[in-house]
Amino acid sequence: xxxxxxLPLVGVFLGLVSLALVAHGNPGxxxxxxxxxxxxxxxxxxxxxxxxxxxxxxxxLILGAxxxxxxxxxxxxxxxxxxxxxxxxxxCVMVGAxxxxxxxxxxxxxxxxxxxxxxxxxxxxxxxxxAGMFFLNKGFTLKRTQKVAKTDxxxxxxxxxxxxxxxxxxxxxxxxxxxxxxxxxxxxxxALAIGLVVGGVGFISRMCFVGGIRDSIMFKNxxxxxxxxxxxxxxxxxxxxxxxxxxxxxxxxxxxxxxxxNFLGLGLVGFGSVLLGxxxxxxxxxxxxxxxxxxxAVFGMTFGAALAHNFxxxxxxxxxxxxxxxxxxxxxxxxxxxxxxxxxxxKKGSANA
Amino acid sequence: MKYIATFYSQYDAIxxxxxxxxxxxxxxxxxxxxxxxxxxxxxxxxxxxxNSDYNDYEVDAVYIExxxxxxxxxxx
Numbered sequence: 001x002x003x004x005x006x007l008p009l010v011g012v013f014l015g016l017v018s019l020a021l022v023a024h025g026n027p028g029x030x031x032x033x034x035x036x037x038x039x040x041x042x043x044x045x046x047x048x049x050x051x052x053x054x055x056x057x058x059x060x061l062i063l064g065a066x067x068x069x070x071x072x073x074x075x076x077x078x079x080x081x082x083x084x085x086x087x088x089x090x091x092c093v094m095v096g097a098x099x100x101x102x103x104x105x106x107x108x109x110x111x112x113x114x115x116x117x118x119x120x121x122x123x124x125x126x127x128x129x130x131a132g133m134f135f136l137n138k139g140f141t142l143k144r145t146q147k148v149a150k151t152d153x154x155x156x157x158x159x160x161x162x163x164x165x166x167x168x169x170x171x172x173x174x175x176x177x178x179x180x181x182x183x184x185x186x187x188x189x190x191a192l193a194i195g196l197v198v199g200g201v202g203f204i205s206r207m208c209f210v211g212g213i214r215d216s217i218m219f220k221n222x223x224x225x226x227x228x229x230x231x232x233x234x235x236x237x238x239x240x241x242x243x244x245x246x247x248x249x250x251x252x253x254x255x256x257x258x259x260x261x262n263f264l265g266l267g268l269v270g271f272g273s274v275l276l277g278x279x280x281x282x283x284x285x286x287x288x289x290x291x292x293x294x295x296x297a298v299f300g301m302t303f304g305a306a307l308a309h310n311f312x313x314x315x316x317x318x319x320x321x322x323x324x325x326x327x328x329x330x331x332x333x334x335x336x337x338x339x340x341x342x343x344x345x346x347k348k349g350s351a352n353a
Numbered sequence: 354m355k356y357i358a359t360f361y362s363q364y365d366a367i368x369x370x371x372x373x374x375x376x377x378x379x380x381x382x383x384x385x386x387x388x389x390x391x392x393x394x395x396x397x398x399x400x401x402x403x404n405s406d407y408n409d410y411e412v413d414a415v416y417i418e419x420x421x422x423x424x425x426x427x428x429x
Binding site for chain 1: 361362363364365367382383384387394395
């Protein structure tokens with residue numbers, strides 16, 4: 001019984017912490033949005049001039065996943081499965097996420113806040129996953145993951161610790177927005193503590209938004225999806241209690257109402273995430289547990305955020321930017337090209353069909 | 354008792370599933386049990402071992418599952 005309840009309980013927990021983060025200062029409906037956290041952190045490092053803040057949540061996520069994986073003896077430095085391709089795919093995923101304005105986690109959180117624009121994005125996300133699964137079923141592979149040097153596995157956690165030390169002792173080194181989403185944040189210790197716990201829980205539960213939808217479609221196994229349903233229900237109730245539920249398309253926090261681009265943006269996120277083997281949340285958690293392929297994807301997403309803001313590809317509450325569709329088209333073409341090449345023209349050394 | 358094979362890619366799992374079915378071995382694909390892999394992958398569960406070397410396929414590992422316990426019998 002408890003085993004069956006485990007994943008929904010994870011969803012309930014994620015919902016409660018997302019509500020807590022917003023109540024303590026994070027932007028509306030941001031909750032635990034990985035794309036937002038990585039974008040803000042990218043800005044904090046000076047990679048762009050958009051929303052900037054070294055999000056303690058993402059530092060906590062990485063360190064929480066590392067600590068728990070070390071305790072369970074599952075910390076395993078591995079990688080070498082097309083890291084540069086994963087970096088590029090990560091960047092494409094981020095461009096899609098910033099056209100929509102959120103990752104799959106935030107899609108659910110936005111829906112729970114009554115934001116119907118996110119509901120328009122959902123079929124795009126599922127469509128992207130289906131398109132990615134088509135390539136996976138036809139033979140898409142980024143080749144084997146191998147064991148790598150331990151230092152590789154600890155590199156990202158060390159970077160996370162350095163970021164935390166910077167945030168604590170020399171915050172002037174890191175850019176922090178004075179207005180906009182980057183300026184809105186929960187107190188450091190609360191955000192860090194929540195990040196640590198969510199990182200640990202995320203590692204133990206293997207929670208993955210893409211995996212949930214894939215398992216539901218491929219195997220009619222709804223256990224992972226139940227976590228997101230629980231997250232949605234808890235957050236709807238929480239938002240209703242806190243007076244943050246606003247059903248409609250207009251006036252939603254950090255969102256636009258261009259349906260086509262909400263649909264397409266999340267479509268690219270779903271497509272790229274399937275090829276990467278997990279959603280942005282899962283990539284960060286895996287990266288913390290020593291998977292350097294996921295580190296490459298996380299670095300790619302951070303770089304993608306810089307591209308999106310430096311070249312004005314990212315949307316805003318005002319709508320999709322002028323350059324957004326072009327940036328999206330380039331990212332989508334690159335992602336599809338990677339899928340086609342690694343499915344149909346790169347078979348040597350893969351499966352013995 | 355049943356056998357569980359894990360893979361490097363979804364395609365490798367599908368290929369192995371087809372091999373087993375062609376040998377009339379009862380097999381199905383499912384999400385990889387949490388205990389076996391930290392990946393988002395899928396695995397293949399089957400009743401009898403095929404009369405061939407697992408090295409012939411892109412199999413990551415094969416386990417025997419008994420009463421919820423997994424014992425590795427092949428690791429690539």
